[in-house]
Amino acid sequence: MITFKIRSSKPAGFRSVHLPAFKTMLSFILSLCLLLSGCGVREKEEDSFRIVTSFYPMYIMALNLTQGVPGVQVENMAGQQAGCLHDYQLQSKDMQNLQKADLFVINGAGMESFLEDVKQQLPSLPILVTSQGIPLLEEEDHSHEEESEHGEEQGSHEGHEHGEVNPHVWVSISDAILQVENFSEGLTEADPIHGEQYRKNAEIYIEKLETLREEMHQALDGLEDKRIITFHEAFPYFAQEFGLEIVKVINREPESQPSAKELAETIREIRETGVKAVFAEPQYPESAANIVAEESGAGMYFLDPCTTGEESPDAYLNAMRKNMEVLKTALAG
């Protein structure tokens, strides 16, 4: 852009031997100035309060809490399409992002596996753990035989994850409410000037969440058969809240494909128990769920753990309403 401008603004007769080199130099310097001034502008915004959230569910909460609050910036570190942070690798732009943050809001409970690195690199960054004080579920063992077989085969504890807690707290609405409370408290502490507004926003959002919870209980409590099969370990909190029984989780490790043996066992189990529905997640390829559903005669549906989606404050509410409708159709009669 700049080079163009310079070239076109010079009169045609101005050419000399050294001009091209001079022009390149000039354009280089100009663009450098532009870059530096760009940084300068950003730094001038210092008086605003910058919240960086670790991933999408936290981001949606932040959008709700900061609605209409002037001088507050919210940024989502992992991006709207990253999904769960199971194997997220920090990029240099993430660290830059965090460096400029006044508060880093995370889910905690082991979701942010890179947390230690961040703490080491940026010891002064205040971190707000929203899952604090929420009773956590251990990674449950859905099929004991399989587990013991694994132990024999591989000798050692192949995944330490089995003894760990399940981080997918926000998928339960009650726990999401607790997270919003933690969030607004921590936020008020870190940015007391806007404390009143944060609290008010939290109240409004929690009221919406409570209405949704009521609505979902009404829709789901009456269902007779509440057995479901899910694909990943994302729904224990959700199931606990609405009395659903997760018969089996097909794929414990979200990154790997289920083996033929696992698929066969799941299909047999569905055939024997008559579970009506298999739930895949929109964030992952559904091919394996398709296989299981097709061969067992169960229906295949999508449950959304709300880890990806639009940049709208109501995204969580909408996704949950959709989940409610899906469950109603999947488990009805």
Place this chain on the structure above:
Amino acid sequence: MEIIYNWMDWLLPFEWAEFTFMKHALLAVLLVTPLFGLVGTMVVNNRMSFFSDALGHSALTGIALGVLMGVDNYLLSMLGFSLLFALLMSGVMGSGLSSADTIIGVFSSTGLALGIVLLSSQGGFAKYSGYLVGDILTVGTEEILLLAGVLVLVILLWVLLFNRMFLTGMNPDLAASKGISVRLTEKLFVVIVAVLVTISIKWVGILIINSLLVLPAAAARNIARSMRAYHVYSVGISMISGVTGLILSYYLGTAAGGTIVLTAAAFFFVTFAAARLRKS
């Protein structure tokens, strides 16, 4: 397809054959392994085993481009990219500026790195790691038909062009003196390898696809005494390890692709030992 299923039920009264996904996987293996056995003979003969490895790695960039363009089916973007990549690579190799292994090394790492950079710019690389190890259990009917089509096509090309390709691989000067267009034949073979690697990468996996191409042919070379035997052994070993590996993986609960490759590797060492014994 129904007829084939019924046949298979009758032919294979085993526990694993009760599931359609295993039938699909078996059919896919029966179609893909002869392809690998056949093309592998020429890959091994022409000392191109790292060339095909680089092609496998480039598939990751193809997937990444597909993801960025928002295509649901990555086959087209992969195919387009790996064809471009293969022709570019063989073009640079033909220039003779550096040795072939260096050029392949450069392209292989470029393809892989570009794929990683593009995919991780979207946030999570983990979602695509399925492509690294492959997943033959999710093969669908259409994909089986596609594989069958490619198998027929490759066999046809083999029948028509085997002598030309063989001579070009053995001695390009002699081939040229016989009026064979060396460059065209080489490019054609490169295209065949690229297509084969691309369409099967989803089920075999980027990390091990090359072993499937190289191992059966290498094992066959250990024991074969004629060109015909070399081909028959290679295709046979490829198919047997494919089916054995698939069934083993069912009972052991292991990844199918890896088990198939390990079976083929076992064949290589057994034939190697046999060849050594015969020599001494």
